[in-house]
Structures are given as structure tokens and as C-alpha cells.
Amino acid sequence: MPIATVNPANGETLKTYEALSPEEIERRLALAARAFDSYRTTTFFDRARLLQRAADLLEADAPDIARVMTTEMGKPVAAARAEALKCVKTMRWYAEHAARLLADEHPAESDVKDSGAARAHVRYRPLGPVLAVMPWNFPLWQVVRFAAPALMAGNVGLLKHASNVPQTALYLEDLFRRAGYPEGCFQTLLIGSGAVEGILRDERVVAATLTGSEPAGRSVASIAGDEVKKTVLELGGSDPYVVLPSADVAKAAKTAVTARVQNNGQSCIAAKRFIVHESVFEEFREAFVAGMRELRVGDPLDEDTDVGPLSSEQGRSDLEELVDDAVESGATVLCGGQRPKDLADRGWFYEPTVIADVTPEMRIHLEETFGPVATLYRVADLDEAIAVANDTPFGLSSNLWTGDEGEIERFARDSQAGGVFVNGMTASHPALPFGGAKRSGYGRELSDHGIKEFCNITTVWIGA
Structure with a gap:
């Protein structure tokens, strides 16, 4: 499938892009791994500052990126602007609340003593580079509702967006770059669907999230299952x-x-x-x-x-x-x-x-x-x-x-x-969890449930 912007209102091809070479994919995977090694140790304050900056930039860009979304996938331009502003709201929400959502949890003192510990708590730690396979229908929102909590948790993101919204996909990478995120924290991979398996099987990629069709979800879930990697799937509904x-x-x-x-x-x-x-x-x-x-x-x-x-x-x-x-x-x-x-x-x-x-x-x-x-x-x-x-x-x-x-x-x-x-x-x-049952997928996005999906939920037990 070509990676191109084709205006659905008239069928005109506006821009085309070359898919990344295997060598460039390897470079970007290595970059993501290096970025995570340092970004995971940043504070919630620092992460919030970056995400707030990204929100400010997106708010200023909303009229322009709305027109890009409209020409790429056809949504009414007023709805496209509303989508951009919804992303701004969500970025700011996670910037404000992530530290509270991922604060250490302390069991009841009686339970700690019963476990034989002097002290014990639960800590939420980031997993690493997460692959996001995203659809075209909400080309900003679907990505941001993954990226905002994932970045606030200390993970880094690799975006494989739908092939018909490449301009929006590249905008997202540029947005986080302009906001000051370290190089490699969020990267757009202009690739076809055939390249997804190799990336997901790479040991540097630790998990995946997909929003899309049921066949696509089955494919990603089966590959991730074979590799014993965490996935979150949202596969549509009726x-x-x-x-x-x-x-x-x-x-x-x-x-x-x-x-x-x-x-x-x-x-x-x-x-x-x-x-x-x-x-x-x-x-x-x-x-x-x-x-x-x-x-x-x-x-x-x-x-x-x-x-x-x-x-x-x-x-x-x-x-x-x-x-x-x-x-x-x-x-x-x-x-x-x-x-x-x-x-x-x-x-x-x-x-x-x-x-x-x-x-x-x-x-x-x-x-x-x-x-x-x-x-x-x-x-x-x-x-x-x-x-x-x-x-x-x-x-x-x-x-x-x-x-x-x-x-x-x-x-x-x-x-x-x-x-x-x-x-x-x-x-x-x-603030509310989002996700489905049956063939609509599993896992949750948004709220505290969403930010914890890509965390290592760690028990810290300290003896007397």
C-alpha cells in the first residue's frame, strides 16, 4: 500500500512518501532504546513540563493541523479542530495527574507485617519502547490517547500510523520534538504493514497497542503472544x-x-x-x-x-x-x-x-x-x-x-x-477508562487504568 495523502473529497494525490529502509528502521529502534535508558529516570515534573509544552504547541497549531487531517481522511474541518483541542485537554490532564496516578501504593500496615516485611510498597515503573499501530479515523486523537499517558509513565513511543495519514503522523513526531522531548522519545515510522512483525519481534520493543480492524488486531496479538509481549487492543464496535x-x-x-x-x-x-x-x-x-x-x-x-x-x-x-x-x-x-x-x-x-x-x-x-x-x-x-x-x-x-x-x-x-x-x-x-469486550478488544486506555497498562507493577518488599 502506498504511503500517500489522497484527498477523499476529490481523489487527488497530494503527497507521497517512501517507506523507511531496513537500515533506517534499525537506526530508529536503536535510538528508541537509548532514549528510554535515560528518559525513564526523568521526574514527573520534567515529563509534565514537556507534555504541557506539547499541548501549548498543538493548541496553537490546531487550525492548520485540522486542515491537514481533513484533506487526508475527509472529516469535517470543524470536527478536526475539535479533535486537536481534545488532544490538548488530554495532554494537560495527564501532565497534571500522572504523578498522583502512578504514586507508590502502600498496603495496610497489618498486611505488611503479616508478609514478614518491615516495609512494603508497590511502584509503577515504565516498560520501554512501545509500538503503537494506529488508524486513520481519528489521526491525532488515537495517537495522543496512547502517547500522553505512555510518555508520562516514562515509556517512549514508536508510531506506525495508517498509510493514508502520513502528514499527520509526521506532524506528531515534529510536535514532540519541538516541545523539547529528547531525541528518540517519540518517533514516527513511515512503513507498510509488512514491516510491523519484524519491529514487534525486535527485543528492544517491549509492548504494543493497536486500534484498528479485527484482522489487524489478531495479527498483532498473535505475534506479541508468540514473543510474550503485552498488548492493548481496540478493534471497533457495532x-x-x-x-x-x-x-x-x-x-x-x-x-x-x-x-x-x-x-x-x-x-x-x-x-x-x-x-x-x-x-x-x-x-x-x-x-x-x-x-x-x-x-x-x-x-x-x-x-x-x-x-x-x-x-x-x-x-x-x-x-x-x-x-x-x-x-x-x-x-x-x-x-x-x-x-x-x-x-x-x-x-x-x-x-x-x-x-x-x-x-x-x-x-x-x-x-x-x-x-x-x-x-x-x-x-x-x-x-x-x-x-x-x-x-x-x-x-x-x-x-x-x-x-x-x-x-x-x-x-x-x-x-x-x-x-x-x-x-x-x-x-x-x-478521566474515564476506554475499551471494549468480546471482539472489540482488551485492555483499557485513558484514566489511571490506561496509564498503568504499560507499567511494570513492581512489589518492593523490605525485610526487618
Whole structure:
């Protein structure tokens, strides 16, 4: 696969890059190892100062890097700016809180004595160079939510970014360099997927994190498992969005539109399957379909655009196949379902789409729709809603709309997902753990859970 910026709004190739040679990869791995040997001994104060500086630079750069992201993968430019500022917030959060999150932990005095120790504590120490294999859909955010905690913990990062966002990938390396990080603390590796195995098997690379497709996750996990190296995986989702009779249906329908088409529908945590109680189904359907129809599809650099193009021609073709299969099997298209006529000769656009009468035999019922396509289900009660919500191989997040505390408790207990969001759409925040269950992966990012994923949790026992 070429390493190039191809504008998905018009198919124009803007920049191309040569992949790193084996010799350059070796040089960078050696550099990462040397950088870790010294960086691991820095103080939290020093690390925080560097990360705060990186945050300041990114905040100033936000308008420019937003346009780069938009031209590389097609997200509306306003959303791209918001992504950059979310990264700034997360950097500052970890700079402020990392020392507390990784402070030594002291067991109860009675337990220390029972162990035969005079003193004992738990210390969090960095692991070393960590390989991050990242996707194109949130080209800044996916990287920063790994890099900020990893760097604050004292690790160093090696980024293998998606091949269609090379400019963003190189920007990230330059950002940390300009912030004053020692050489080698964060490096971008412009490489194809075929080079990942050799890097992951290198003894200097101690762990890996991947956000991406299930096949990519399986590959990285199997290699890392063979090498007995730690991994964290986030592999996508097909998140349910359940609406029950006691909900504010108008608000639920309005939020549903945003929840489905955020990032042009190309978000792992976007709501994709809308499961609605029969008593409010028609009210929700009418409002939801109307909201999807009103969205403006067009040039992602236009501030008024709601939905830009899919990131690639293949991505649009994959989405079309799912929709076509559903229609051929008896599903009903309530809106959309095709390429916008006024943009037919430009880029990789697809209309915001709602599909009803979906059955378990259809591919769209089980496969992730990575684009602005929603499936709509009618259910009789909470039991059926939970059954449909869990009828997926994925388990990243879930949404519930209700005014009933009992229903909230029941859904939180029985939802097979890493997150349960009630009366609001799924979102990530640095203070809250993020990750999934089932084939959505394992491990957690963000919060104290995320920063500890790539730490050596060390018991220090001192005898009398």
C-alpha cells in the first residue's frame, strides 16, 4: 500500500512518501532504546513540563493541523479542530495527574507485617519502547490517547500510523520534538504493514497497542503472544442505541443523528444499531429519519458541512455492499442508500442512510457499518432490547435512553460492552477508562487504568 495523502473529497494525490529502509528502521529502534535508558529516570515534573509544552504547541497549531487531517481522511474541518483541542485537554490532564496516578501504593500496615516485611510498597515503573499501530479515523486523537499517558509513565513511543495519514503522523513526531522531548522519545515510522512483525519481534520493543480492524488486531496479538509481549487492543464496535418509553424521545432522536454520523460515521464508538421500543418507535423513526435527511453532505473544508466523504473508495464500496445485501434480503431503506447525485463525480461520498426491517441473516446485522448508515430495530420490551443489543460479536460501548432507574441498573448489569452511556451519546474523556469486550478488544486506555497498562507493577518488599 502506498504511503500517500489522497484527498477523499476529490481523489487527488497530494503527497507521497517512501517507506523507511531496513537500515533506517534499525537506526530508529536503536535510538528508541537509548532514549528510554535515560528518559525513564526523568521526574514527573520534567515529563509534565514537556507534555504541557506539547499541548501549548498543538493548541496553537490546531487550525492548520485540522486542515491537514481533513484533506487526508475527509472529516469535517470543524470536527478536526475539535479533535486537536481534545488532544490538548488530554495532554494537560495527564501532565497534571500522572504523578498522583502512578504514586507508590502502600498496603495496610497489618498486611505488611503479616508478609514478614518491615516495609512494603508497590511502584509503577515504565516498560520501554512501545509500538503503537494506529488508524486513520481519528489521526491525532488515537495517537495522543496512547502517547500522553505512555510518555508520562516514562515509556517512549514508536508510531506506525495508517498509510493514508502520513502528514499527520509526521506532524506528531515534529510536535514532540519541538516541545523539547529528547531525541528518540517519540518517533514516527513511515512503513507498510509488512514491516510491523519484524519491529514487534525486535527485543528492544517491549509492548504494543493497536486500534484498528479485527484482522489487524489478531495479527498483532498473535505475534506479541508468540514473543510474550503485552498488548492493548481496540478493534471497533457495532454499538447499540436503545430507546425506551420513558425516554425523552425527541432528544434521543436528535442526539442519535450526531451519534451515528460523527466523523462521517467512521467511528468505532458511533452508535450504529438503533433499538427502539414499539410504543415510541414511530415517533423516534420519524424524527430520526428527518434529522438524517437534513444533514448537509459536501466539501469537508466547508464550515457548514455536516458529513464529508468516506476515507477511501474501498471504504465506500464495503459500505455499499452491506446496504445492497440488506436490501436484497428484504430490508427497507427509509432515507439515503446511495451516492449523492450532485457529488457523483467527486470523491467518496455516501448519503446518510437509515435501514429498517433488518433480520439476523443479513450481513449488516452482525458486521460493523463504517460510514453514515444506521439500522433501526423495533422491540417489545427491555428484555428483547438487551438481547438485540448483545447480538453482536463486538462489545465496545452501548447507549440507553430511559427515565427509569431500574432499567438503568438492569442495562448496566447486562450490557456486554466496555461502556454504558445513559441519556447521552458515547464519548471518551481522559478521566474515564476506554475499551471494549468480546471482539472489540482488551485492555483499557485513558484514566489511571490506561496509564498503568504499560507499567511494570513492581512489589518492593523490605525485610526487618
